Amino acid sequence: MRKIRVATFISLDGVMQAPGGPEEDPTGGFTLGGWTTTYWDETLGSLMEQAMGEDFDLLLGRKTYEIFAAHWPYVDDEIGRKFNAITKYVAAGPDQPLDWAGTERLEGDVAEAVARLKQGAGKDLLIQGSSVLIQTLLAADLIDEITTLVFPVTLGSGKRLFGDGARAGAFTLSNTHHSSTGVVVSTYQRAGDVPLGSFALETPTEAEVARRERMKREG
Numbered sequence: 001m002r003k004i005r006v007a008t009f010i011s012l013d014g015v016m017q018a019p020g021g022p023e024e025d026p027t028g029g030f031t032l033g034g035w036t037t038t039y040w041d042e043t044l045g046s047l048m049e050q051a052m053g054e055d056f057d058l059l060l061g062r063k064t065y066e067i068f069a070a071h072w073p074y075v076d077d078e079i080g081r082k083f084n085a086i087t088k089y090v091a092a093g094p095d096q097p098l099d100w101a102g103t104e105r106l107e108g109d110v111a112e113a114v115a116r117l118k119q120g121a122g123k124d125l126l127i128q129g130s131s132v133l134i135q136t137l138l139a140a141d142l143i144d145e146i147t148t149l150v151f152p153v154t155l156g157s158g159k160r161l162f163g164d165g166a167r168a169g170a171f172t173l174s175n176t177h178h179s180s181t182g183v184v185v186s187t188y189q190r191a192g193d194v195p196l197g198s199f200a201l202e203t204p205t206e207a208e209v210a211r212r213e214r215m216k217r218e219g
Contacts, residue, residue, distance in 0.1 A: 002117060003124045004059065005145040006134055007051040009036050010161050012150060016131055017158035019151075024067055030158050039151055044179040051147040051185060056126040058083065059114065062092040064129030069100040089117065089125065091133050111140040118142060131159040139165040144190050146171065152182040170194050 009019040018024040018033030026033065060068065065088065072083045088103040090096075091110045098105055106113040114137060117125060127134055127143075137143050148161070171188035178184045201208070 001119060002122050003144045004114070004118055004127070004137065004142055005053070005056070005124055005147070006127045006143055007048070007147040007149070008128065008134070008161060009149045009151065011035065011153050011155045013154045013156065014160045014162060015155040015158035016129070016161050017155075020067075025063065025159075027063075028158070032155050032158070035153055035155060036149075036151055039179070039181040039183050041180050043177075044149070044181065044183050044185075047177055047179065047183075047185040048149065051149065051187065052126060053124060056124040057087040057089060057122065059089045059117075059125040059127045059130075059133070060091070061130035061133035062090065062096055064133075065090045065092060065096075065098075065100075065103070067129065069098075069103075073100055086123075089114075091130075091136075110136055111142065114142055115140070131161065131163075134161065135163040135165055138162070139167055141167050141169065145187060147185065147187040150184045150186070168194050 008016050010016045017030050018026070019036040020034060021037070022031075022033040024033050058068075068083065068088075072080050074080075084101065086102060088100060089106055090098060090103055091106045091113075092098065094105075096105075106117075110133065114125075127137075134143070170191040170193060172191040174187045174189050176184065176186040204212070
């Protein structure tokens with residue numbers, strides 16, 4: 001079985017849109033593209049390489065595929081050579097051209113197609129960007145690991161890592177590091193259902209009983 005991993009840049013308030021430049025993704029009037037670039041240092045570059053891992057194929061949404069396909073085939077560095085050589089699985093409709101060498105289209109329902117890929121043998125499937133795809137796969141409980149690179153900025157609005165459709169679930173922190181510029185890189189492994197408990201008194205006070213009744217009335 002293949003593992004599905006996410007490695008993504010996010011702001012303190014959970015936005016992941018257009019981290020690399022102003023023209024990357026201005027969808028919805030987003031004007032703060034390029035918010036990660038001034039925080040980059042050697043340590044962060046090394047942490048990003050660790051988050052991506054050594055052996056993987058890419059799993060991308062349509063818009064992130066377009067961003068990558070217009071950039072990486074023309075870049076001759078370590079990441080560019082890696083991305084150009086591996087398989088890219090893309091959630092895109094039949095009219096979307098997939099000209100980047102090594103690209104395969106996910107046919108039919110996206111969650112079902114990814115579930116089939118996951119059940120097969122092969123490399124890990126790494127998701128970068130692709131907020132809509134991530135939310136679809138979170139809702140289907142198909143993501144095994146999430147690495148967040150949290151930058152010390154708030155962006156106010158934009159595409160977010162977690163949407164309303166995210167399924168409740170627990171994660172275990174497997175490692176965390178930070179760069180000299182304040183970027184915190186943490187990796188979380190899927191860990192089943194959310195464990196529940198309570199700090200309430202064993203016998204509720206009259207005030208607590210009244211509060212609960214008021215909450216029920218207020219809905």
